[in-house]
Amino acid sequence: MTETVLRNARLVLPDEVIAGDVVIRGGDIAIVDERGHGHSGFDLEGDWLIPGLVELHTDHLEGHYAPRPRVRWDPVAAVQAHDAQIATSGITTVLDALRVGLDDDTKLEPGDMQTLAGAIEDSQRRGRLRAEHFIHLRCEVSAPDVLDSFTAFVDNPRVRVASLMDHTPGQRQFTSLDAFRAYYQGKGGLSDAELDELIVKRRERAEQVADVNRQAIAGMAQARGIVLASHDDATEAHVAEAIDHGVTLAEFPTTHAAAAASHGAGLKVLMGAPNIVRGKSHSGNIAARELVDAGLLDVLSSDYFPFSLIHATFLIGLDETVGMPRAIAMVSANPAAVAGLDDRGAIAEGKRADLVHVHVHDHVPVVRAVYRQGRRVV
Numbered sequence: 001m002t003e004t005v006l007r008n009a010r011l012v013l014p015d016e017v018i019a020g021d022v023v024i025r026g027g028d029i030a031i032v033d034e035r036g037h038g039h040s041g042f043d044l045e046g047d048w049l050i051p052g053l054v055e056l057h058t059d060h061l062e063g064h065y066a067p068r069p070r071v072r073w074d075p076v077a078a079v080q081a082h083d084a085q086i087a088t089s090g091i092t093t094v095l096d097a098l099r100v101g102l103d104d105d106t107k108l109e110p111g112d113m114q115t116l117a118g119a120i121e122d123s124q125r126r127g128r129l130r131a132e133h134f135i136h137l138r139c140e141v142s143a144p145d146v147l148d149s150f151t152a153f154v155d156n157p158r159v160r161v162a163s164l165m166d167h168t169p170g171q172r173q174f175t176s177l178d179a180f181r182a183y184y185q186g187k188g189g190l191s192d193a194e195l196d197e198l199i200v201k202r203r204e205r206a207e208q209v210a211d212v213n214r215q216a217i218a219g220m221a222q223a224r225g226i227v228l229a230s231h232d233d234a235t236e237a238h239v240a241e242a243i244d245h246g247v248t249l250a251e252f253p254t255t256h257a258a259a260a261a262s263h264g265a266g267l268k269v270l271m272g273a274p275n276i277v278r279g280k281s282h283s284g285n286i287a288a289r290e291l292v293d294a295g296l297l298d299v300l301s302s303d304y305f306p307f308s309l310i311h312a313t314f315l316i317g318l319d320e321t322v323g324m325p326r327a328i329a330m331v332s333a334n335p336a337a338v339a340g341l342d343d344r345g346a347i348a349e350g351k352r353a354d355l356v357h358v359h360v361h362d363h364v365p366v367v368r369a370v371y372r373q374g375r376r377v378v
Helices: 060-065 074-089 110-125 146-153 178-189 190-223 236-244 254-264 273-278 288-293 306-318 322-331 333-338
Strands: 003-012 017-025 028-033 050-052 053-058 091-100 130-139 157-164 227-231 250-252 268-270 299-301 355-361 364-372
Touching: 003 130, 003 306, 003 322, 003 355, 028 288, 028 299, 050 157, 050 322, 053 074, 053 130, 053 157, 053 306, 053 364, 060 110, 074 091, 074 250, 091 146, 091 355, 091 364, 110 130, 130 146, 146 190, 157 190, 157 250, 157 355, 178 273, 178 322, 190 227, 227 236, 227 306, 254 268, 268 273, 268 288, 273 288, 273 299, 273 306, 299 306, 299 333, 306 322, 306 355, 322 333
Parallel strands: 003 050, 053 091, 091 130, 130 157, 157 227, 227 250, 250 268, 268 299
Antiparallel strands: 003 017, 017 028, 050 355, 355 364
């Protein structure tokens, strides 16, 4: 059995930070030694050694597959390009978010999502990827085709999480119609008249299908052991509805009240790392740092910018009011537990040797090396 020693590191353990060594045997952590193991090995020169990051919700893959209007990249090459950026950001486990239920303005089709799922599976099976990839289904419950698309995915063994999303204007993420207008006019260049027509159409459609679709998807997911997430909850009523559907993960709550209600009910609360890095929400909703300070944030996600996950972690972790163990748990042990991946997420004997060597300069981390199951992949 091969042995790798990472020595002279600042180790972020679940409850403390220590100076010491980690010994890897096979694909697992064999020894965590505070005193130094005494073997020769790779000298980390006092840099940080942290668990591999676990990413629950990123739609970053779409940009590699459809980088321009009417352009479709080779799906395997797109997955590899996405994976490279994921891994060099310190992420060793990722749930790639694929759309289920498409809006009228998207240029993607249901078949594109199946193509990407196939490319993920093929690439993983052939050993092409640095990180381990699973699937997160982003279910737009107000879309007419969402049930058909979800049914096509529901028995895929890589699917671990499904989020119940509703981007109808005037609620949840877009409680403010001004925010909805700014987002969609910036994204699609719609005129005021075109946007007014879109708002009416989206609202009418949601009234017809959203509740039925939400209930049906929740039932199918629970029957197959797929973790359910709510999305953009804004009110205590939204949280109560999520609990009724069996939700255990509250993604991107838009208000303090919704986050507090979710946390109080035992749901894990997830927010975007870009929100931490930028200091605010791009939609004008609650700042994630407010939830950190209130003790209401459990999980961070890179969302649309992979490197933001490790960047945000060190921004809050180096703040003594938060500390590195708590910050690291938000991107490793906590998301791993949500996804039912209890073999990873911490520097502890017997856990998978998913590890990241990090140097920090001027508060911006530099990923020096990444190990997945004991093998160096970056």
